Amino acid sequence: MPPLSPDWSGVLGNPERKDLYFRQVRETDRNIGSFLSFGPEESGAEIPREGSLTGIPVAVKDNIAVSGRPLTCGSRMLENLKAPYTATAVRRLEDEGAVVVGKTNLDEFGMGSSNENSALGTTVNPWDPQRVPGGSSGGSAAAVAAGLVPLALGSDTGGSVRQPANFCGVYGLKPTYGSVSRFGLTAYASSLEVIGSFTRDIDLMEKAFGIMSGQDDNDQSSLAYSPAAADSSRVVMLKVEPGMLEEPVARAYKETGEALKSAGYSVEEVDLPFLDLVVPAYYTIATAEASANLARFNGIRYGYAPDFAENPAELMKKARHEGFGKEVKLRILLGTYVLRSGFQDQYYGKAQKIRTLIRKELSAVFSSSDLLLMPVFPTRAFLKNDPGMDDYKQRLADVFTCLANLSGLPALAVPAGVEKGLPAGVQFMAPAFAENRLFTVARDLSDAFPLQTAPNFMDIGGLL
Amino acid sequence: MAQAQDEWSVTAELARLELDENEALRLSQEAERMRELFLTMSDADVENLEPTTHALAQGNRIRKDYVNPFDSVERLIEASPEQEDDFFLIPNVL
Numbered sequence: 001m002p003p004l005s006p007d008w009s010g011v012l013g014n015p016e017r018k019d020l021y022f023r024q025v026r027e028t029d030r031n032i033g034s035f036l037s038f039g040p041e042e043s044g045a046e047i048p049r050e051g052s053l054t055g056i057p058v059a060v061k062d063n064i065a066v067s068g069r070p071l072t073c074g075s076r077m078l079e080n081l082k083a084p085y086t087a088t089a090v091r092r093l094e095d096e097g098a099v100v101v102g103k104t105n106l107d108e109f110g111m112g113s114s115n116e117n118s119a120l121g122t123t124v125n126p127w128d129p130q131r132v133p134g135g136s137s138g139g140s141a142a143a144v145a146a147g148l149v150p151l152a153l154g155s156d157t158g159g160s161v162r163q164p165a166n167f168c169g170v171y172g173l174k175p176t177y178g179s180v181s182r183f184g185l186t187a188y189a190s191s192l193e194v195i196g197s198f199t200r201d202i203d204l205m206e207k208a209f210g211i212m213s214g215q216d217d218n219d220q221s222s223l224a225y226s227p228a229a230a231d232s233s234r235v236v237m238l239k240v241e242p243g244m245l246e247e248p249v250a251r252a253y254k255e256t257g258e259a260l261k262s263a264g265y266s267v268e269e270v271d272l273p274f275l276d277l278v279v280p281a282y283y284t285i286a287t288a289e290a291s292a293n294l295a296r297f298n299g300i301r302y303g304y305a306p307d308f309a310e311n312p313a314e315l316m317k318k319a320r321h322e323g324f325g326k327e328v329k330l331r332i333l334l335g336t337y338v339l340r341s342g343f344q345d346q347y348y349g350k351a352q353k354i355r356t357l358i359r360k361e362l363s364a365v366f367s368s369s370d371l372l373l374m375p376v377f378p379t380r381a382f383l384k385n386d387p388g389m390d391d392y393k394q395r396l397a398d399v400f401t402c403l404a405n406l407s408g409l410p411a412l413a414v415p416a417g418v419e420k421g422l423p424a425g426v427q428f429m430a431p432a433f434a435e436n437r438l439f440t441v442a443r444d445l446s447d448a449f450p451l452q453t454a455p456n457f458m459d460i461g462g463l464l
Numbered sequence: 465m466a467q468a469q470d471e472w473s474v475t476a477e478l479a480r481l482e483l484d485e486n487e488a489l490r491l492s493q494e495a496e497r498m499r500e501l502f503l504t505m506s507d508a509d510v511e512n513l514e515p516t517t518h519a520l521a522q523g524n525r526i527r528k529d530y531v532n533p534f535d536s537v538e539r540l541i542e543a544s545p546e547q548e549d550d551f552f553l554i555p556n557v558l
Contacts, residue, residue, distance in 0.1 A: 067539070084539035177519045191518045220525055221518065280505045283498060291479060298480065305545065305555050312557045317482035326491070329481055333472065333495050336479040338502065350505045352515030357508070359516060392497060408519020432520060 007460060008150055009055040012099050013048055017463050021057070025101070025148045028458045033123040034133075034143035036062050037070045038102030052207060054097030058090075059143040059152035062103040063110055064195065065184035066090055073186050074106045074118035074136075077303040077323035087184020088219065089153065089195045089212040096211050101149065104139030108325045109294065110157055110188045112136050113377075113394040115164075116384065117327045124384070125167060126454040127422055131381040134164030137198070141168040144198040147458035151208055152198040157189050158282055159376070159401025161196035162413035162427055167381035169415045169423030169452060171205055171442060173197050174401075176432045177408035178223040180209075181216030189289040190221070192282075192405040200451055206439045225433065232430075232437035235260055236270040236369040238400075246379045252416040252424035253375055259448035260373070260441075270372070274361055275399060277354050282402035283395060284338050284351035290328075291335025297323065327391065359407050362429075371437055372429040374400045376413050380422040404429050412438035416449045423452070468496055 011017050022040060029035055048055040060066055063073045065083035072078045090100060107117035115123045115138030123138050125131040126146040133142040137154025141164035144152050154161040156174035165172020173196045180195045187193075195212070199205040213225040237257050245253065257267050299305040299319025300312070306322060309315035324332070338347035365372060378397050382389040389397075404411040411429040418424070430437045472492035476483050483491060546553035 067536075080545065082543050084536045084543045178522075217527070221521070223520065223522060274508075277505060277508050280502045284502050284505070295480075300554050303545075307555075309555060309557050313480070315555055315557050316480045320480055321482040324481075326487075329483070329487075330491055330494055330498075332479050333475055333481060333491060334498055337472070337475045337495065337499070340475065340478070346506070347502050349515060350508070350510065351502075352517060353510035353513045354505060354508055355516040355519075356513040357510055359519065360513075392494070395498075396501075406519070 008057070011460060011463055012055045012057060020463055021460070022101070024458060024463070028146060028456065029143075029148060031124070031129065031456070032126055032142050032146050033121055034059065034104050034139040034146065034148060035102040036072060036074070036105050036121050036139065040101070041068065048099055049095065049097045051096030053093060053211070056098045056151055056204075057101040057149045058093055058098045059102055059104050059140055059149045060090060060100055061106050061137050061140050061152070061154045063106060063155060063186040064090060064153055066100050066103065069100070069103055071103075071186070072120055073110075074108045074120055075323065075325070075328070076119045077297050079120065079304070081303060083184075085184065087195070088181035088216045090184065092211050093208060098151065104137070104143055104152060106139060107136035108328050109186065109290075110136040110155055110160055110193075111290070111327045111331055113159070113163055113398065114382070115139065117325055119325050125381045126456070127169065127381065131383055131422070132167065134167030134381060136160040138164045140198050141165050141170060141172065144168070144170045144200060145454050146456070147453070147460070150199060150201060151204060154196050154198060155185055155193050156196045156405065157193040158286060158398050158405050161198065162401050162411060163377050165198055165413040166376035166425040166427070167423065169418065169425070169454065170198050170200050171202055171415070172413040173205055173209060173435070173438070174404055174411045175209060175213065175435060176410045178221050179213045179225050179410070179433065179435075181219040181222040183216055183218035187293040189286040190293065191289060192286060202439055202442045202446070209435060227436050228431055228434035230436045230440065232370045232440050233265055234369045235265045235267045235371045235373050235441075236365060237267055237373040238375070239269045239271050240375060244378060245375055248380060248419035248422075248424050249375060249378065252419070253426055256373065256416050256426045256445065259445055262448070263444045267373075268369075270365060272361065274354075274358055278358065278403050278406065279396055279399050281351040281354040281358070282398065282406055283334070284347050285355065285406070287331045287335035288339050288348050289335070291332045291339065294328070294332055355406050358403070362407050362409065366431045370430070371441055374427050374429065376400055376425055376427045380419070380424055400427065408432060410435050410438060412442060414442045414445060414449075415451055416445070418452050468492065472496070
């Protein structure tokens with residue numbers, strides 16, 4: 001198969017261009033902070049393999065394992081951990097010639113919407129350094145938006161790929177649950193999360209997804225992938241209450257509906273009466289699973305350990321006290337609470353039944369439509385330390401994204417213009433295994449909303 | 465509020481989280497706010513619905529039970545903070 005992005009192939013294969021590339025990225029990233037670790041492999045082993053992604057540099061969120069590289073999860077707890085193996089999704093890309101060039105910043109263990117919860121670095125939005133890149137996969141979104149890499153991987157537990165993609169003006173895919181192996185992804189909320197991708201090129205995204213997807217013996221929940229029917233002409237558009245979205249986001253949303261009609265789609269509005277239940281159910285399940293998954297970080301089995309403790313219980317408490325940040329502690333606390341004997345039915349059990357309700361309702365929506373159009377987030381990228389967007393409000397604002405995680409359905413964030421220097425966008429959700437519909441609709445909108453480039457975008461033209 | 469905060473202290477103990485006084489107060493307030501949000505689920509009519517544990521669970525996949533060589537043993541041991549021969553060293557807590 002011919003290389004997909006001829007501009008990129010060859011950059012890493014040629015020693016001089018390669019050095020220049022690594023220097024140029026370091027220089028550009030000094031003002032953005034996408035990467036927690038970046039650089040060629042010490043062995044100099046990245047001579048690209050022949051394949052359909054030969055020479056494509058890839059940035060990988062630092063909660064996904066790449067052998068020999070750090071795996072910090074943005075946490076003091078794992079600050080010094082190096083991954084002893086490579087995640088299946090990454091290995092499949094490498095087998096096709098893609099080359100991992102660095103690990104990107106994130107909210108600690110994937111918990112946050114701004115990257116401000118990273119214990120190890122600060123990432124800013126390439127469109128405006130006063131603003132956040134979104135999160136939790138903010139570093140990956142910023143790296144693609146700044147032109148440092150054409151492809152980056154993230155993980156999406158409640159919107160952690162789509163929301164930063166939206167804030168940075170790039171495509172962000174959350175695939176069908178189980179379609180991409182989670183082997184090598186540090187677990188946060190196992191029943192909700194999936195490895196997703198960022199690009200500025202929908203063809204490259206489709207290609208990379210095709211390569212990464214499919215069953216993996218190392219992940220019991222991974223599924224054999226067989227695409228659903230590709231029909232995508234009937235769109236339903238979530239009816240959004242006035243005032244729920246900031247004006248430029250509301251405008252982009254409306255214009256997307258109109259652009260779809262012009263492109264020949266039928267567009268009808270739909271109410272989702274269960275929407276108020278989405279955030280409480282999501283956070284109940286996500287924190288419950290987090291409290292169980294993060295129990296392993298206890299100063300004995302993994303990661304940071306204090307110098308001294310009187311007894312094992314104290315050792316665990318000290319390690320967790322000193323190793324975890326505030327959002328992680330809060331979510332562990334909440335998760336432990338909703339799983340406590342006596343409370344479990346009221347919270348966790350209830351949330352799991354609501355999850356069933358949501359799946360049934362969405363299944364009814366898709367019985368008479370092909371795609372669901374929704375906002376991604378109520379605002380464009382917000383300011384760093386924005387008092388109007390505190391942690392609690394950020395969690396409430398996950399309402400549009402965590403629906404896809406509760407239901408396991410695929411969703412794609414699509415840029416829809418730039419307003420006053422900041423990207424606005426929308427997302428499409430599709431039935432399980434209908435990623436192809438998402439790629440098609442994104443292509444059909446690319447004339448109406450051509451992708452724009454952030455200021456100081458790193459042009460690789462000079463390397464060639 | 466005092467009673468609720470006690471409840472969060474018990475939970476922190478169960479979660480092996482050591483919280484200093486300020487942190488305990490702040491986290492219990494934030495957790496209480498989230499708990500109130502969780503309580504809005506109580507009105508949802510889900511009487512006859514089964515719980516969903518995995519969105520697209522397809523049952524258990526099994527394979528033959530055989531020895532499968534693991535080629536990352538050395539790298540796994542090297543990745544630990546401290547090691548001695550083929551063992552992980554953990555802090556002395558006795």
